[in-house]
Amino acid sequence: MSILKLLGRELMEEGWRRFVILAIISGLSGAVVLATINLAATSMRDVDVMVNSLIILIIAIVLYVYSQKSLMVMAALLAEQTVHGLRVRLLRTLKAAELIEIEGLSRNEIFSCINSEMRVISDGATSMMIIAQSVVLTAVTMVYLAMLSLVALLMAVVFIGIAAYIHLSRNRQIIDEHERLFQLNTEMMNGFGDFIDGFKEVKLNTARSEELTVRVGTQSAVVSSRQLEMQNLFSVNFVASQVTFFLLTGMMVFVLPLFGSVEPPTLVKITATTLFLIGPISAVVGGLPAVQRMNAAADAILALQGKLSEIKRWSPTGQAAISEFAWIGLAGATFRYPAPEGENAFMVGPIDMRIDRGQVVFITGGNGSGKSTLLKMITSLYLPTSGAVALDGRPMQGNDVVAYRNLFSAIFSDNHLFKEFYGIPPVDPKAAAGYLELMEVARKVTIVGRSFSTLALSSGQRKRLAMIVALLEDRPIYVFDEWAADQDPYFRKKFYREILPMLKSKGKTVIAVTHDERYFDAADIRFHMEEGGLQRVSASAGPDGNAPPAEH
Secondary structure, eight states: OHHHHHHHTTOOHHHHHHHHHHHHHHHHHHHHHHHHHHHHHTOTTOHHHHHHHHHHHHHHHHHHHHHHHHHHHHHHHHHHHHHHHHHHHHHHHHHHSOHHHHHTSOHHHHHHIIIIIHHHHHHHHHHHHHHHHHHHHHHHHHHHHHHHOHHHHHHHHHHHHHHHHHHHHHHHHHHHHHHHHHHHHHHHHHHHHHHHHTHHHHHTOHHHHHHHHHHHHHHHHHHHHHHHHHHHHHHHHHHHHHHHHHHHHHHHHHTGGGGSOOOHHHHHHHHHHHHHHHHHHHHHHHHHHHHHHHHHHHHHHHHHHHHHHTSOOOOOOOOOOOOOOSEEEEEEEEEEOOOOTTSOOOEEEEEEEEEETTOEEEEEEOTTSSHHHHHHHHTTSSOOSEEEEEETTEEOOTTHHHHHHTTEEEEOTTOOOOSBOTTOOOOOHHHHHHHHHHTTOTTTOOEETTEESOOOSOHHHHHHHHHHHHHHHTOSEEEEESGGGGSOHHHHHHIIIIIHHHHHHTTOEEEEEOOOGGGGGGOSEEEEEETTEEEEEOTTSOTTSSOOOOOO
């Protein structure tokens, strides 16, 4: 079972041994309780037997309480250790992954595994241990039944076999339903994601809003229907197993005496034992849905781990930070996006470029020309398919890439703004206040400790907060992907005429993607991209080679 494979990773051999021992003690103590009560019930007039039976009963109950509680606590601990270990390994894998690999993953699949599937494993651990204990108790009780009557044992085995067959015959269908339900849940979450992420587009189009609402609602109804179908399967299995035991009890009373002489006291013990078996076997049958859900969750998690295991990674060896450099660039670098077989993949390059330290560099070009991809190549977020990223003429490879990336502070067009200042040393209050004033958001936001007081701002103002974070990082190279596009004309001018010169005066290198022709003169160098190719043009010329229009 997948769930055992998953749990086994967190449990050493000694842990499994303790689980088995506790399950055996729990099962044996339960069977001793039954045998002791049966003995006492047929020895009511024998005081010594009654006293000894009472002592044994108390000891058996104490052992049962200890072993059962220990099993449940260990199960909960194992489940939480497993879930924690899965989360930590997932984080480590994501941390070691490359951007292009993360972009190819399904965010909803990851979130579903972290949230729903791991919670199923956490919640179902106790049920799994109850089943394990019940299986042991059933086995020991069957041995006790054999001691009373082999014919009774044979009848019990036959009827339990029938119940097991009824369950197993439906088990494959239940497993298939679980897998399909997981897929349907993922599709439904994708629908909710479309609704929330595309809310502006949904709000502006009534037809789209209605169609999306109907579709997600239909998916929800299908999920509920499939869930009810599974519960119906579980109910049929449970009822069938219960009826089987009722019939078994009746057979012990009405049929067993036909196969030989059975003393009435023995028949009473056999009947009591049969009724006692209903408890543990019902626990097994009733707990199997939880175990099957756990197994389906484990399948989903292992499938995600399989995808993540394909991610290439390296372990940084503590490469020293790069403190001094004269220039960075690309040497014959190309990057080709993955594409299905038989289709042409978009490619950027080959590109040769050099950017000296302290320069302000603009990159221009039409939509889809490869500007954002070029920025990711320059920052080594996309490792070149061929060629190299170079620093002072030396190719950046292996562990060099980690230190190289730490030269950059970047604000991409789809930048994610963190409320907390992760990875930034304690903030100087005066410097923070100065940056808030520079970005003209001091009346809307404050910096408390190492975080912003709020992120509930317009897109342009959020980009200004991202600029503050970049300034607080204080790295040698700044990368801006159409940062000014979200700003009003006043602040756009401030960016080109005040903020960029300020960075240049501090010796910072600036690489910015822009469409603002009137400010091309703010750059030392301008590169123009077209269909994945790059050429250097005059810094003060527009895309057609003419001078930019004058400012007003």
